[in-house]
Every structure is written in C-alpha cells, then in structure tokens.
Amino acid sequence: MQTFDLIVIGSGPGGYKAALSAAQRGAKVALVEKSLPGGNCLNQGCIPKKTLLHLASLIEDMLHLQGRGLVGQVHGDFTAAMHHKDEVVNGIRNNFPIWLRRLGVHIFNGHARFVAPYEVEVAHDDPNIAHPHHQHLSAPKIIIATGSAPRTLAECPFDGNTVISSREFMFELDQLPETMLFVGGGTIGVELAYLMHQFGAKVRLIEQADRLLPTARIPDHACASLERKFKRIGLDYRLNLGVAHTRVEQGKAHITFSDGTHAIFDKVLVAVGRTPVVSGLNLDQAGIALNEQGYIATSEYLETNVPGIYAIGDVKPGPMTANAALHDAKVAAENAVNGNQITFNYFKVPMVIHSAMEIAAVGLTEEQAEAAGFTPEAARTSFGGSGKARAYHDTEGFVEVIHDAETGQLLGGCVVGPEAGEQIQMMTAACQSDRGLWFFKELSYSHPSWCEEFETAIEPCTTAFSKSEKEIFMPGIYAGHE
Ligand SMILES: Cc1cc2nc3c(=O)[nH]c(=O)nc-3n(C[C@H](O)[C@H](O)[C@H](O)COP(=O)(O)OP(=O)(O)OC[C@H]3O[C@@H](n4cnc5c(N)ncnc54)[C@H](O)[C@@H]3O)c2cc1C
Numbered sequence: 001m002q003t004f005d006l007i008v009i010g011s012g013p014g015g016y017k018a019a020l021s022a023a024q025r026g027a028k029v030a031l032v033e034k035s036l037p038g039g040n041c042l043n044q045g046c047i048p049k050k051t052l053l054h055l056a057s058l059i060e061d062m063l064h065l066q067g068r069g070l071v072g073q074v075h076g077d078f079t080a081a082m083h084h085k086d087e088v089v090n091g092i093r094n095n096f097p098i099w100l101r102r103l104g105v106h107i108f109n110g111h112a113r114f115v116a117p118y119e120v121e122v123a124h125d126d127p128n129i130a131h132p133h134h135q136h137l138s139a140p141k142i143i144i145a146t147g148s149a150p151r152t153l154a155e156c157p158f159d160g161n162t163v164i165s166s167r168e169f170m171f172e173l174d175q176l177p178e179t180m181l182f183v184g185g186g187t188i189g190v191e192l193a194y195l196m197h198q199f200g201a202k203v204r205l206i207e208q209a210d211r212l213l214p215t216a217r218i219p220d221h222a223c224a225s226l227e228r229k230f231k232r233i234g235l236d237y238r239l240n241l242g243v244a245h246t247r248v249e250q251g252k253a254h255i256t257f258s259d260g261t262h263a264i265f266d267k268v269l270v271a272v273g274r275t276p277v278v279s280g281l282n283l284d285q286a287g288i289a290l291n292e293q294g295y296i297a298t299s300e301y302l303e304t305n306v307p308g309i310y311a312i313g314d315v316k317p318g319p320m321t322a323n324a325a326l327h328d329a330k331v332a333a334e335n336a337v338n339g340n341q342i343t344f345n346y347f348k349v350p351m352v353i354h355s356a357m358e359i360a361a362v363g364l365t366e367e368q369a370e371a372a373g374f375t376p377e378a379a380r381t382s383f384g385g386s387g388k389a390r391a392y393h394d395t396e397g398f399v400e401v402i403h404d405a406e407t408g409q410l411l412g413g414c415v416v417g418p419e420a421g422e423q424i425q426m427m428t429a430a431c432q433s434d435r436g437l438w439f440f441k442e443l444s445y446s447h448p449s450w451c452e453e454f455e456t457a458i459e460p461c462t463t464a465f466s467k468s469e470k471e472i473f474m475p476g477i478y479a480g481h482e
Pocket of ligand 1: 036041044049111113148272320324
C-alpha cells in the first residue's frame with residue numbers, strides 16, 4: 001500500500017489541474033489514468049478540434065480575401081489535416097507526464113477502483129499481461145475526475161463506422177466523406193459540422209429544438225448570428241427535426257427524419273450530449289452517491305456525500321466543458337488540501353463555441369439578470385465600426401456588456417466574432433473587478449484591437465451615469481465573492 005495526501009482519478013483538464021494545484025500547495029499527490037494522458041480534452045476534444053477548426057477558419061479567411069491582395073484558390077486536404085492534428089496532440093501528450101512528474105505529481109497508469117472509502121486499487125487489465133500487478137493506494141482525500149462519454153441515441157445507434165461519435169471522428173476518420181449528417185445542434189454539432197463543410201463535405205445538421213445551441217447560456221441574437229452565417233455559407237441546418245429511424249446498409253446510413261422524409265449519408269455523427277463515466281469505479285465500495293441523472297452528487301465545495309472525497313468536471317452536475325473542469329479543479333484542490341473554504345461559481349467561467357462565428361459568453365444573460373432581481377441593460381456595439389475588423393475585412397459580430405442600469409454593476413456579457421474566445425477573458429476579468437462598467441473605461445487599450453470595442457460599447461452608459469445623480473462604482477457581480 002502506498003500512501004498519499006491526495007489521489008486524483010482521471011487526467012483530463014479536471015484531474016491534471018487538480019493534481020497540479022494540490023502538488024503546488026505541498027501535497028503528495030497520486031494521479032491515476034487508465035487510458036491516454038490528458039483525457040478527452042487533449043485526445044478527442046478541445047485540442048484536436050481547435051487544431052482542425054483553425055485550418056477551417058483559415059480556408060474561410062483566404063477565400064473571403066480573394067481579390068483583395070490574395071490570389072489562388074485554397075481548399076482543404078482533410079486527410080493531411082487529420083495527420084497534422086495527430087502530430088499536435090501527440091506532441092502535447094508525449095510531454096504531458098514528464099511535465100506533471102517534474103512538478104511533483106506521481107503518475108499511475110491503470111484503472112482505478114475503490115476498495116474502501118479512502119483506498120483505491122489501480123488495476124492493469126491488459127490482456128497481454130499474464131499476471132498483472134495491481135497497486136493499492138490510500139489517501140485521506142480523493143478527487144474523482146473520470147469525465148464523460150458520448151450519449152447514445154436509440155433512433156440512431158452508434159456502429160463505430162457509419163454512425164459515429166466525436167470519439168471515432170477524432171481517432172478514426174481519415175477520409176473526407178462526401179455526405180455527412182450531424183445529429184444535434186449543440187456545441188459539438190455546430191463546430192464539427194462547420195469544420196466538415198469548410199473541408200468540402202456536403203453537410204446537413206439537424207437540431208430538434210427551435211434554435212441551434214439550445215442549452216448554451218447565450219442570448220438568442222448570438223445564435224441568430226450563427227444561423228445567418230450558416231445560411232450565407234450554404235451549410236444546410238434544420239431546426240425542429242430529429243431522427244426517427246436509422247438503417248445502415250453497405251456502409252451508408254439510411255435516415256428517416258421525424259418529419260417523415262428520408263435521406264442517405266456516408267457518415268452520421270451523433271452529438272446529443274454526454275453521460276458521466278462512473279462505471280468500473282466501484283463507487284458503492286466507498287458509499288459515494290449519484291444523483292437521479294447518474295452524475296456524482298456534490299456539494300457547493302464539490303465534495304461528495306463522503307467527507308474528503310470530491311468530484312469535478314464532467315462526472316458531476318454542471319457545465320460539461322474543460323473550462324468548468326479547470327475551475328472545479330482549483331476549487332476542489334484548495335478544499336482538499338486546506339479544508340472546505342471555496343465554492344464553485346460557474347458564472348465566473350466563460351464558455352466558447354468555435355464555429356462559423358466564434359461565440360463566447362460569461363456571467364448572466366439579460367434574462368438571468370432580470371430573474372436575479374437586477375435591472376439589466378445591454379451595452380452593445382457591432383464590429384462594423386472597428387478599425388481592426390475593417391482591416392481584417394470581417395465586420396460581422398458584436399460585443400454586448402450586461403450591467404445593472406441602476407448601479408453600473410457588471411453582470412455578464414457576450415462576444416460574437418473573431419477571437420471571441422480570447423476577448424471574453426477581458427470580460428471575465430471585468431466581471432471580477434470592483435470597478436463595474438468603469439473597468440472598461442479606465443483601461444488603456446492597444447489599437448487597433450478587438451477588445452477596444454468593449455469601451456465603445458459602454459461609453460454611452462458611463463456618460464449617462466456621470467450625468468445622473470445615481471450612486472455608481474458598484475463592484476462587479478463576482479468581486480470579493482467566493
Ligand atoms: C469534440 C469535443 C470538443 C470539445 N471542445 C471543448 C472546448 O473547446 N472547450 C471546452 O471547454 N470543452 C470542450 N469539450 C469538453 C471537454 O473535453 C470536457 O468537458 C472535458 O474534457 C472534461 O474534463 P474532465 O477532466 O472532467 O474529464 P475528461 O477529459 O473526460 O478526462 C477523464 C479521464 O479520466 C480517465 N478515467 C475514467 N475512468 C477512470 C478510472 N476508473 N481510472 C483511471 N482513469 C479513468 C479517462 O480515461 C479520461 O482520460 C469538448 C468535448 C468534445 C467531445
């Protein structure tokens with residue numbers, strides 16, 4: 001039996017960040033991973049996707065600037081792009097364990113399962129090893145970060161070849177299909193459908209709700225921008241539509257849609273959500289409870305019902321993003337090492353969608369702010385007046401800053417347009433400052449830049465506040481709040 005201060009199960013963004021944070025706080029940490037280091041995020045999620053989407057948006061930019069100083073047609077080579085993606089992922093993955101070990105984390109390869117509340121067996125279930133050696137680890141604190149897997153759809157079951165999930169897409173697809181159906185207009189659906197469209201596949205995307213990104217915490221007009229752009233670039237998306245039945249014959253998917261129509265596709269990617277990975281953990285040996293939806297139930301400190309055992313990332317309720325998992329990791333590591341002190345707050349965590357339009361948001365939407373008792377006002381500007389946007393010949397999109405009309409308190413915001421995922425970091429910092437709207441007013445910006453549009457957006461509001469008798473300079477919604 002080897003003893004540690006903390007055992008972390010799973011090396012995705014939640015797990016590795018928690019292990020690292022705890023080690024940096026002086027804890028002796030074991031990190032157990034049964035598969036590829038880096039979890040879904042590195043191997044089949046964020047990193048490979050972003051690598052490919054970067055190429056997709058370059059294709060779009062090059063075509064968009066044809067005749068404006070650029071000549072020659074550009075088109076994507078999907079097979080080469082997938083090799084490039086593999087190189088990027090392998091490069092990070094090869095360094096990953098070295099980096100973690102250097103920072104003091106003890107890494108164990110194998111399947112972790114509980115044998116008692118504070119005891120974990122690391123099993124080496126490799127069929128090639130005749131007498132696998134199982135290790136036993138114990139610690140007074142454990143963080144479970146085992147992530148999630150693609151949700152199945154009964155009407156369109158995965159067969160791993162024609163009907164696939166994002167997993168097979170990232171690991172196995174190396175030829176561009178001629179036709180491809182994407183089932184589910186959530187983040188993964190809108191991102192991968194755009195990617196394949198840019199590489200030249202004939203794509204159809206269906207969503208059963210009445211807007212794309214139906215569960216994302218973004219305003220309707222942000223979705224409308226994406227839908228407009230899809231129409232403009234000829235990406236065929238259909239709302240209020242599902243799959244009624246699927247038949248795979250000779251490698252093609254024969255789909256009957258919920259409106260009774262039929263179509264045949266070379267590949268179908270089903271992206272209708274993800275389910276937490278809890279099987280094989282022997283949670284009952286530790287007495288750890290799940291909620292009704294099958295996620296590990298946690299408190300505001302991310303602690304399970306068993307004291308000292310925490311769950312973070314996709315395996316517990318909350319946003320299923322790497323951004324949220326990284327936030328959880330800091331919360332749980334701090335609580336595990338120094339006692340329960342800080343609570344999670346997903347309003348602090350930005351979310352980003354990388355599709356035909358980049359969409360990023362943080363904090364509250366106008367509707368949520370109103371429901372929370374504020375008097376929300378949206379300060380908005382489009383990129384039409386931005387020097388940088390004009391220089392890039394890319395003026396689609398907007399910046400929106402939600403604040404309380406009575407006090408100037410910052411409540412949240414949304415950016416739609418180029419580098420929205422970078423711009424949102426500024427909004428996130430502003431929401432945590434104690435200067436409210438004046439955060440944007442007092443800053444010196446580089447010019448021309450995307451972020452200077454935050455000041456353009458809020459200027460009429462700060463001017464109106466200055467002329468009013470209102471008490472201003474209220475702290476941001478998150479300032480001083482943990
Ligand atoms: C295609 C795609 C694109 C995405 N893009 C983004 C994006 O751009 N931005 C973003 O924020 N999010 C993105 N996500 C979501 C993001 O990948 C997940 O939210 C994130 O990886 C969750 O992190 P995690 O640490 O909870 O678990 P994971 O990353 O799922 O890692 C869990 C790890 O635990 C290991 N494990 C499981 N059980 C055991 C066990 N019993 N013993 C040992 N190890 C175990 C697994 O092998 C895995 O390595 C994307 C997801 C997909 C599918």
